[in-house]
Amino acid sequence: xxxxxxxxxxxxxxxxxxxxxxxxxxxxxxxxxxxxxxxxxxxxxxxxxxxxxxxxxxxxxxxxxxxxxxxxxxxxxxxxxxxxxxxxxxxxxxxxxxxxxxxxxxxxxxxxxxxxxxxxxxxxxxxxxxxxxxxxxxxxxxxxxxxxxxxxxxxxxxxxxxxxxxxxxxxxxxxxxxxxxxxxxxxxxxxxxxxxxxxxxxxxxxxxxxxxxxxx
Amino acid sequence: xxxxxxxxxxxxxxxxxxxxxxxxxxxxxxxxxxxxxxxxxxxxxxxxxxxxxxxxxxxxxxxxxxxxxxxxxxxxxxxxxxxxxxxxxxxxxxxxxxxxxxxxxxxxxxxxxxxxxxxxxxxxxxxxxxxxxxxxxxxxxxxxxxxxxxxxxxxxxxxxxxxxxxxxxxxxxxxxxxxxxxxxxxxxxxxxxxxxxxxxxxxxxxxxxxxxxxxxxxxxxxxxxxxxxxxxxxxxxxx
Numbered sequence: 222x223x224x225x226x227x228x229x230x231x232x233x234x235x236x237x238x239x240x241x242x243x244x245x246x247x248x249x250x251x252x253x254x255x256x257x258x259x260x261x262x263x264x265x266x267x268x269x270x271x272x273x274x275x276x277x278x279x280x281x282x283x284x285x286x287x288x289x290x291x292x293x294x295x296x297x298x299x300x301x302x303x304x305x306x307x308x309x310x311x312x313x314x315x316x317x318x319x320x321x322x323x324x325x326x327x328x329x330x331x332x333x334x335x336x337x338x339x340x341x342x343x344x345x346x347x348x349x350x351x352x353x354x355x356x357x358x359x360x361x362x363x364x365x366x367x368x369x370x371x372x373x374x375x376x377x378x379x380x381x382x383x384x385x386x387x388x389x390x391x392x393x394x395x396x397x398x399x400x401x402x403x404x405x406x407x408x409x410x411x412x413x414x415x416x417x418x419x420x421x422x423x424x425x426x427x428x429x430x431x432x433x434x435x436x437x
Numbered sequence: 438x439x440x441x442x443x444x445x446x447x448x449x450x451x452x453x454x455x456x457x458x459x460x461x462x463x464x465x466x467x468x469x470x471x472x473x474x475x476x477x478x479x480x481x482x483x484x485x486x487x488x489x490x491x492x493x494x495x496x497x498x499x500x501x502x503x504x505x506x507x508x509x510x511x512x513x514x515x516x517x518x519x520x521x522x523x524x525x526x527x528x529x530x531x532x533x534x535x536x537x538x539x540x541x542x543x544x545x546x547x548x549x550x551x552x553x554x555x556x557x558x559x560x561x562x563x564x565x566x567x568x569x570x571x572x573x574x575x576x577x578x579x580x581x582x583x584x585x586x587x588x589x590x591x592x593x594x595x596x597x598x599x600x601x602x603x604x605x606x607x608x609x610x611x612x613x614x615x616x617x618x619x620x621x622x623x624x625x626x627x628x629x630x631x632x633x634x635x636x637x638x639x640x641x642x643x644x645x646x647x648x649x650x651x652x653x654x655x656x657x658x659x660x661x662x663x664x665x666x667x668x669x670x671x672x673x674x675x676x
Contacts, residue, residue: 240624240641242597244597
């Protein structure tokens with residue numbers, strides 16, 4: 222399904238921001254380039270944004286600004302680039318970033334690994350969601366972990382969704398670009414579709430708040 | 438500037454330099470750089486053909502230079518003739534000669550005094566043009582200041598303060614030809630326009646000065662316009 226769009230003018234009115242602010246945020250990389258959707262309108266071309274994502278992003282930027290964060294700090298917090306560090310299992314469980322059962326699953330795949338890179342953490346977090354919602358079984362969660370680990374370079378570069386398809390008890394995990402349509406044959410069912418950019422952002426925000434908590 | 442890891446190199450006649458790390462690269466004659474170069478200073482007084490990407494702190498082209506790849510520098514000055522086939526990024530970019538950049542340009546401070554053609558988008562905090570330019574994509578800058586000495590165009594312009602005026606005084610010479618700015622859309626907080634042709638202008642406080650043809654103006658604050666040159670349609674978008 223095509224995501225619902227909001228025009229630039231409506232966005233500015235709804236959020237009470239100015240053209241200047243929006244262009245500044247664009248320059249600072251606070252809003253991803255592929256969120257600017259150009260469509261022809263009666264005045265020529267007009268710019269639209271994916272409504273939900275954009276409203277959430279503006280709200281986040283404005284709330285960080287209220288906390289006196291600089292635009293560079295906000296850019297770092299909202300960008301889809303991964304954090305460079307690795308994260309230990311212990312701090313992830315303590316900070317309640319992911320559940321220990323999801324981490325155990327990861328441990329099965331990589332025995333003896335106590336430090337997770339961001340891509341691996343993302344994989345575990347997505348598996349955690351799938352398991353938690355009851356949408357996926359163990360094997361499917363494992364397949365999701367493997368798929369994200371292998372597809373990470375793609376997920377990092379473009380907005381992607383993870384899709385879990387099931388037909389007659391056989392499941393397939395896919396990574397597709399966000400917003401793309403998915404057609405499967407009639408017997409197949411999309412069990413779950415998880416937007417990765419939102420997860421990446423959510424995780425980073427969570428990790429940062431833990432870091433801040435430790436310093437205080 | 439010499440350093441064991443970064444030797445200086447100079448071409449005074451005709452010659453070729455291979456890519457690599459250098460201190461200072463000076464091309465006074467006709468020189469070819471056959472690969473990617475990372476240096477502290479890159480100076481062209483003659484004719485240079487750079488076949489790779491260039492990363493340098495100071496880049497000065499007084500002669501003529503063509504760059505096949507991207508150009509990245511801190512202070513970039515094009516006073517001669519420069520042709521960049523890739524993208525250009527810098528802290529300060531000053532163009533007083535003739536420059537053509539096929540890709541995108543990004544620099545906090547851009548000063549244009551000569552003739553510039555940019556194929557992609559152009560991003561700056563301060564964009565100060567007193568010359569002629571053509572931008573194929575979006576010109577996005579905090580402050581856009583344009584003094585028209587000739588025909589200028591950008592696909593779109595966006596920013597906080599946008600100020601477009603005819604260059605004054607002695608510049609009124611007949612051989613200069615048409616002096617105007619053309620853009621599809623111009624969007625900003627405070628906008629002042631003279632001699633501008635645009636399909637749509639959107640902003641908070643908009644002033645339409647002499648010599649403008651604007652199809653549609655949308656404003657949320659105030660709209661000021663000289664009689665007879667105002668837009669064909671005005672929409673107050675204020676809630």
